[in-house]
Amino acid sequence: xxxxxxxxxxxxxxxxALFLGFSAVxxxxxxxxxxxxxxxxxxxxxxxxxxxxxxxxxxxxxLPGPNVINLAVLVGKRYRGVPGAIVAPLGLLAGPLxxxxxxxxxxxxxxxxxxxxxxxxxxxxxxxxxxxxxxxRMGMAVRDKPLFLPFSLLTVTAxxxxxxxxxxxxxxxxLLSGGxxxxxxxxx
Amino acid sequence: xxxxxxxxLEFALLSFVAFGGATALLPEMHRVVVENHHxxxxxxFTHLYAIAQAAPGPNVLVVTLIGWEVAGLxxxxxxxxAMCLPMSxxxxxxxxxxxxxxxxxxxxxxxxxVAPLAVGLIFSGATxxxxxxxxxxxxxxxxxxxxxxNLRTKLHPLWLIATGAALGLLGLV
Numbered sequence: 001x002x003x004x005x006x007x008x009x010x011x012x013x014x015x016x017a018l019f020l021g022f023s024a025v026x027x028x029x030x031x032x033x034x035x036x037x038x039x040x041x042x043x044x045x046x047x048x049x050x051x052x053x054x055x056x057x058x059x060x061x062x063l064p065g066p067n068v069i070n071l072a073v074l075v076g077k078r079y080r081g082v083p084g085a086i087v088a089p090l091g092l093l094a095g096p097l098x099x100x101x102x103x104x105x106x107x108x109x110x111x112x113x114x115x116x117x118x119x120x121x122x123x124x125x126x127x128x129x130x131x132x133x134x135x136x137r138m139g140m141a142v143r144d145k146p147l148f149l150p151f152s153l154l155t156v157t158a159x160x161x162x163x164x165x166x167x168x169x170x171x172x173x174x175l176l177s178g179g180x181x182x183x184x185x186x187x188x
Numbered sequence: 189x190x191x192x193x194x195x196x197l198e199f200a201l202l203s204f205v206a207f208g209g210a211t212a213l214l215p216e217m218h219r220v221v222v223e224n225h226h227x228x229x230x231x232x233f234t235h236l237y238a239i240a241q242a243a244p245g246p247n248v249l250v251v252t253l254i255g256w257e258v259a260g261l262x263x264x265x266x267x268x269x270a271m272c273l274p275m276s277x278x279x280x281x282x283x284x285x286x287x288x289x290x291x292x293x294x295x296x297x298x299x300x301x302v303a304p305l306a307v308g309l310i311f312s313g314a315t316x317x318x319x320x321x322x323x324x325x326x327x328x329x330x331x332x333x334x335x336x337x338n339l340r341t342k343l344h345p346l347w348l349i350a351t352g353a354a355l356g357l358l359g360l361v
Binding site: 026027028029030032033055056058059060061062063064065066067068069070073074077082085089092093095096097099100101103104107111115117118119120121122123124125126127128129130131132133134135136137138139141142143148149150151152153154155156159160163165166167170171173174176177178179180181182184185186 | 205234237274276300305344348359
């Protein structure tokens with residue numbers, strides 16, 4: 001336990017510390033490492049306060065792209081500029097990348113075996129179930145559901161059924177859905 | 189252009205619309221990789237998704253696996269870099285101005301507007317994987333149970349993944 005008198009920004013991590021700190025959490029999460037990154041940054045290393053973490057995460061979630069990678073870029077930049085912004089995401093990715101490539105090599109060797117195929121099929125079914133649960137949870141968190149959930153339905157129609165290209169669907173969807181949100185925000 | 193270059197360009201383009209992270213990109217990755225370029229077939233795509241589910245680390249690594257199967261190590265690195273680099277540069281340049289536009293009306297409008305789209309994308313990803321894997325009734329039952337357990341209990345998803353693997357090994361799914 002650290003004492004309560006320790007200041008929030010007690011240490012300025014160097015490149016090595018950034019790389020090692022992010023490597024340590026890279027391999028810890030299944031289905032997303034964000035909670036582990038938060039614990040490392042805020043509770044253990046105290047490189048960010050809780051509010052700073054939320055503010056940075058806000059920007060990462062606002063923009064497209066892998067949120068947790070973008071967060072590592074921002075933390076790296078904050079302490080060590082460009083080199084830090086390169087080293088921190090590399091630390092996060094290095095370990096899992098090696099694991100995933102080893103699994104890929106195993107798959108290349110044994111992927112044709114019926115047992116391996118049916119095992120992967122079982123995992124895929126669980127993965128699909130987890131995706132439906134995630135979609136449900138995110139849908140329940142949407143505000144003004146009668147107004148905004150129809151846009152979810154439109155997205156599913158365009159993407160899953162009509163198979164339209166996603167860049168076009170997202171630009172059009174964002175104009176429509178964002179337009180409604182803009183109008184709604186102005187009415188208050 | 190060679191495959192590695194094409195892979196890089198396709199995934200770099202995708203990174204700009206990846207609201208909701210790599211998971212939300214599953215339908216589009218399927219469209220680009222399986223339907224447009226025929227780099228992978230349906231079965232391999234679902235297998236790679238399953239491997240990514242069972243591996244630790246950020247969700248973005250499904251991209252690495254796809255790159256590997258399409259073009260080996262160069263493909264894996266190109267796809268991963270393409271997915272991570274463009275928005276990393278944008279966010280690096282944007283962070284100092286974030287304070288200035290956080291909370292502005294247009295920023296809130298985009299945040300509110302993008303959320304229902306992300307829901308639709310993830311739902312689409314789930315249906316497309318199920319279609320590509322040609323699930324039978326037993327697999328759909330497992331899907332339903334997983335969804336219910338994940339929503340109703342705090343059981344760690346890893347247990348569900350292990351259960352899925354075991355049921356698969358036994359040939360029940």
